[in-house]
Amino acid sequence: MEKRIINPWTWQNDRNYAQAVEVKNVQSTLYVSGQTAIDENGISSDADMKTQITKTIENLEKVILQADFELKNIVRLNVFTTDHPAFFENFDILQSWITKHGIQQATTVIEVKTLFETLTVEMEATVVK
Incomplete structure (x- = not known):
């Protein structure tokens, strides 16, 4: 797999994302459904944003690793x-995780009116190998 990052500017580097990611010669692609702060029993979190971001990342990681993909190969988040x-008051949690795993991904952050039950954040990913 070949991955090329396209950044016409440098300002996005401080925000830990890429303007575009091109991938070639992909062996496999994993499309991960939106992951949230739901525990192993299917109970939605009603905790604060910081806690929900942390749990959402843990769940996203679990799915990706169980599928035998590498976190560094997330190309869309x-x-x-x-x-x-x-969310942006706690953005450092996501940025630290991205940096820790050497992820270079295209990202969109969207505010929505509501999510399932008591959830405040959801993340979906595309991962390649």
Whole structure:
């Protein structure tokens, strides 16, 4: 698999994402459904944004690793949140995780009116190998 990052500018580097990601010679692609802060028993979290972001990332990781893909090969990460200000107050959690795993991905963050039950953040990913 070959991956090429397209960044006509440099300002997005401080926000830990790429303007575009091209992949060639892909062996396999994993499309991960939106992951949220739901526990192993299917119970939705009603915790604060920081806790929900952390649990959402844990669940996203679990699915990707169980599928035998590498986190560094996430090429698209979409984030949905019901509280844009609270999400960005805790954005460092996501940025640290991205940096830790050497992920270079195209990203969109979208504020939505509501998510399932008490959830405030959801992340979906595309991963290649």
